[in-house]
Amino acid sequence: GNSVTQMEGPVTLSEEAFLTINCTYTATGYPSLFWYVQYPGEGLQLLLKATKADDKGSNKGFEATYRKETTSFHLEKGSVQVSDSAVYFCALTLSYNTDKLIFGTGTRLQVFP
């Protein structure tokens, strides 16, 4: 079946450190891939997306590249801030006329000053 696997958290970093959160997927077709972020007490917000192989999504200093050969969509940021502390969800959709998302389990990021 279709699924998303994320690295276990929490990920604990000092401010200005480099961030990588791994995400791999299994899909029967050609998925679109997403990263969503959830700040404490809030719903999820779209962080970035990529709709085809080799696309790079980017937003707020975060980047992720759609790698079909390794079925991966790893999230990276060169220099994290305390305000980046949140839970990050990798997700995919295979639907062409709806937005049904399949989510990973989420990775909590904690950034300390």
Added chain:
Amino acid sequence: DAGITQSPRHKVTETGTPVTLRCHQTENHRYMYWYRQDPGHGLRLIHYSYGVKDTDKGEVSDGYSVSRSKTEDFLLTLESATSSQTSVYFCATGQGTNSPLHFGNGTRLTVT
């Protein structure tokens, strides 16, 4: 922000009682979704709607029903709540064709 309001924000109820959660949107999005969020599971789709009176099941639909009588409202009902339904419930809306989903702030439901 898609203007999604979930109510109530918190609820504690007893096993066996009926519970209805409401999602209201102001953006006229065609698609609406109910997800539940549990530790170790991420978000899982309960039910979704692709139009007024048009709904379908997600991966964890047992014990839940939904209704959509107006574009802006999507109700999730637990006919007889169980402790396994203790969770945080999120409503989301979308325009289809891989557009991003917009999420409400969630309803924390505790079944005692």
